[in-house]
Amino acid sequence: MKLLEENFIGKQKLRNRIVMPPMCMYMAEDGLVNDFHIAHYTTRALGGVGMIIVESTAVTPNGRISKNDLGLWNNKHINGLKRLTDNIKKYGAVAAVQLNHAGRKSEIANSLPVAPSAIYFSDKYPIPVSLSVDEIHEIIQSFQDAAVRAVEAGFDLIEIHGAHGYLIHEFLSPFSNTRTDEYGGTHENRVRLLKEVLLAVRSVLPKDFPVTVRLSAIDYLDDGLTIEDSVKTVQAVEALIDAVHVSTGGISGTFEKIQDYPAYQVQFAKAIKDAVALPVIAVGQIKNYDLAEAIIRLGNADLVAVGREIIRDPFWAYRLAKREGLDYPMPEGYLVAFNSK
Structure with missing residues (x-):
């Protein structure tokens, strides 16, 4: 079964093609890992996934989506995350982290959100402050510092979050970016922040350390991102990344009309896969083994991210491996349960 084959992102080997995507748990305080995170992620590693991408982890305090996001803006966050990565890797999964700045979708109290342009996400959000060029450079530095940590x-592995309406996506989309300087207007200018973040992050990482990007391939808006735009974006940063994680939407809480159904985003993963020589991760309403396997077999993606189903069943991957007769490590006490009727 191709879903259970070993795979690589850059030089990082994964035991299979099953990815746990980043899903916000909103359980942290002051950005710090706690016992919930240890239990939550360790269980999914034990359950057999190939790679766990830890939820959106903020590079600045006002870059959090909520006050309960994880953080990497301070050295005090390192020890808890080290405990977390040790546990994830102990049970055979690759430990990845998604670095993010929430931009205009930040809901931190007593802090005005920032964005490329002073356009709100929806009428339930405040109008954000348009970033100066100097402030953009400070955020790039924050991504770089977080990568070191x-x-x-x-x-x-590090994933840079360029999707779901957060800051980098806000710069990429012509819907939310109406700037007239070097960070707005043309596609080349709109992709500049993502490229500069990647260059800054790459400059401080060990040789061959894998970096991926998550993108929203389309905005579901007439004046938003198209799949052609996103193909150009990936091509513009292809030399700086080792894989692309393809999602959609999230740029507007007022105007987007998204109709989801099983594997509804896979067509966009396929379009990007056809255009670049990079592994592609598909995600979105992928709930069963046969569907996930078909996505790989048909060449639509190289890896499959299974989110909500792995929340519901931490042993989703292990159950498949057991069905296929593969021997994944499992504590003896667990084997009794899985081997009995």
């Missing part, structure tokens, strides 16, 4: 915390 991520390595110290023991992560095997």
Whole structure:
């Protein structure tokens, strides 16, 4: 079964093609890992997934989506995350982290959100402050500093969040970016922040350390991102990344009309896969083994991210491996349960 084959992102080997995507748990305080995170992620590693991408982890305090996001803006976050990565890797999964700045979708109290342009996400959000060029450079530095801490915390891979309406996506989309300087207007200018973040992060990472990007391939808006835009974006940063994680939407809480159904985003993963020589991760309403296997077999993606189903069943991957007769490590007490009727 191709879903259970070993695979690589860059030089990082994964035991299979099953990815646990980043899903916000909103359980942290002051950005710190606690016992919930240890239990939550360790269980999924024990359950057999190939790679765990730890939830959106903020590079600045006001870059959090909520006050309960994890963080990497301070050295105090390193020890807890090191404990987390040690546990994930102990049970055979690759430990990845998604670095993010929430931009205009930040809901931190007593802090005005920032964005490329002073356009709100929806009428339930405040109008954000448009970033100056100097402030953009400070955020790039924050991504770089967080990457250094991520390595110290023991992560095997870093994903840069450029999707779901957060800051980098806000710069990429012509819907939310109406700037007229070097960070707005043309596609080349709109992709500049992502490229500069990747260059800054790459400059402080060990040789061959894998970096991926998550993108929203389309905005579901007439004046938003198209799949053609996103193909151009990936091509513009292809030399700086080792894989692309393809999602959609999230740029507007007022105007987007998204109709989801099983594997509804896979067509966009396929379009990007056809255009670049990079592994592609598909995600979105992928709930059963046969569907996940078909996505790989048909050449639509190289890896499959299974989110909500792995929340519901931490042993989703292990059950498949057992069905296929593969021997994944499992504590003896667990084997009794899985081997009995």
